[in-house]
Amino acid sequence: MKVLLGVGGSEDSIRAVERTVSRAAAAGDELTVAIVENDDADRTREEVEARVEEILADAGVEAEIRHLEGDPGSRLVDTAEEEDFEQIVIGGGQTSPMGKINLGSISEFVLLNSHVTVSLVR
Amino acid sequence: MSESRRYPEEIAGPFEAPPFAFEDREGREIEIRPHDGSDEEFEALVEMYTAFDPADRAQGIPPGQERRIRDWLDNILAEGCLNVIAWDGEDAAGHATLVPDGDASELAIFVLQAYQEAGIGTYLMEVLLGHGAENDVEKVWLTVERWNRAAVGLYKKMGFETSDSESFELEMTLRLSDG
Numbered sequence: 478m479k480v481l482l483g484v485g486g487s488e489d490s491i492r493a494v495e496r497t498v499s500r501a502a503a504a505g506d507e508l509t510v511a512i513v514e515n516d517d518a519d520r521t522r523e524e525v526e527a528r529v530e531e532i533l534a535d536a537g538v539e540a541e542i543r544h545l546e547g548d549p550g551s552r553l554v555d556t557a558e559e560e561d562f563e564q565i566v567i568g569g570g571q572t573s574p575m576g577k578i579n580l581g582s583i584s585e586f587v588l589l590n591s592h593v594t595v596s597l598v599r
Numbered sequence: 600m601s602e603s604r605r606y607p608e609e610i611a612g613p614f615e616a617p618p619f620a621f622e623d624r625e626g627r628e629i630e631i632r633p634h635d636g637s638d639e640e641f642e643a644l645v646e647m648y649t650a651f652d653p654a655d656r657a658q659g660i661p662p663g664q665e666r667r668i669r670d671w672l673d674n675i676l677a678e679g680c681l682n683v684i685a686w687d688g689e690d691a692a693g694h695a696t697l698v699p700d701g702d703a704s705e706l707a708i709f710v711l712q713a714y715q716e717a718g719i720g721t722y723l724m725e726v727l728l729g730h731g732a733e734n735d736v737e738k739v740w741l742t743v744e745r746w747n748r749a750a751v752g753l754y755k756k757m758g759f760e761t762s763d764s765e766s767f768e769l770e771m772t773l774r775l776s777d778g
């Protein structure tokens with residue numbers, strides 16, 4: 478399957494990378510990792526890219542890594558639709574100190590606007 | 600999660616501190632007491648949350664399996680957290696909690712289905728905030744699903760104001776004391 482994985486750098490997005498990469502290793506998915514802007518994340522883009530490369534190398538998975546500029550949600554949806562991806566994968570939300578799950582604005586936009594199947598990783 | 604939450608200028612309250620006893624609208628004698636750390640209390644909460652209707656979950660809590668409920672309770676009953684429980688005799692009917700988060704605390708409240716709409720939630724909130732104030736909690740925040748009318752109404756009644764309405768969930772805040 479042709480999968481577009483959106484990563485902003487928050488904890489849940491890194492967990493989504495780990496899961497999606499190990500799934501890709503098992504299922505042979507064709508994976509593209511799109512690094513997007515996320516003001517809420519603590520990591521810089523370079524740190525995010527380094528972390529993604531590390532996860533890919535550990536799993537022995539090849540994937541294209543891209544940087545998407547501009548509004549993260551709409552850029553992910555556009556890219557997926559224009560390039561015939563079959564699925565968008567994103568993080569499943571941040572967990573508060575209480576344990577409540579909160580969806581970020583990127584996930585909200587992608588869920589509501591994508592015509593491509595969206596997978597949230599928990 | 601944004602670290603720069605807006606809080607109301609004005610201090611809310613005053614609120615009743617625990618213990619607090621009352622008769623609910625169904626005529627049950629209910630007493631609200633702070634968390635005492637006993638095993639009996641822990642087991643009563645596990646029982647309450649195991650019986651909790653999944654339809655009444657809020658943003659993934661309480662979790663759905665006993666093992667996860669125990670882990671979650673360990674986390675929110677830990678040192679530094681403030682908890683009050685509404686008792687109907689030996690049974691836990693409701694529970695409200697303040698979990699520290701930097702210089703503020705995150706709040707959540709749960710009333711078991713059979714006890715809802717009898718006024719217990721209102722008293723639990725009141726007493727939790729009273730307990731927070733007596734322990735010098737300054738700022739309280741929470742998130743809530745927009746469609747959760749009972750909870751949003753209850754929070755507003757206590758003085759919570761909406762601080763962020765741009766996300767999926769509403770974020771609300773309250774100033775409890777000046778520390």
Ligand SMILES: CC(C)(COP(=O)(O)OP(=O)(O)OC[C@H]1O[C@@H](n2cnc3c(N)ncnc32)[C@H](O)[C@@H]1OP(=O)(O)O)[C@@H](O)C(=O)NCCC(=O)NCCS
Pocket residue numbers: 655656657706707708709710711714715716717718719720721722743747748749750752753756
């Ligand atoms: C929210 C909750 C704690 C309220 O507890 P409760 O014991 O039913 O509360 P009360 O009986 O004191 O009622 C509080 C207010 O909510 C209103 N209310 C209660 N249930 C309601 C419902 N199903 N629909 C609309 N309003 C409702 C009451 O009318 C009351 O308003 P009023 O003071 O203007 O009359 C309870 O419904 C609950 O546990 N819900 C599931 C968990 C949850 O969503 N928690 C909040 C997020 S952490």
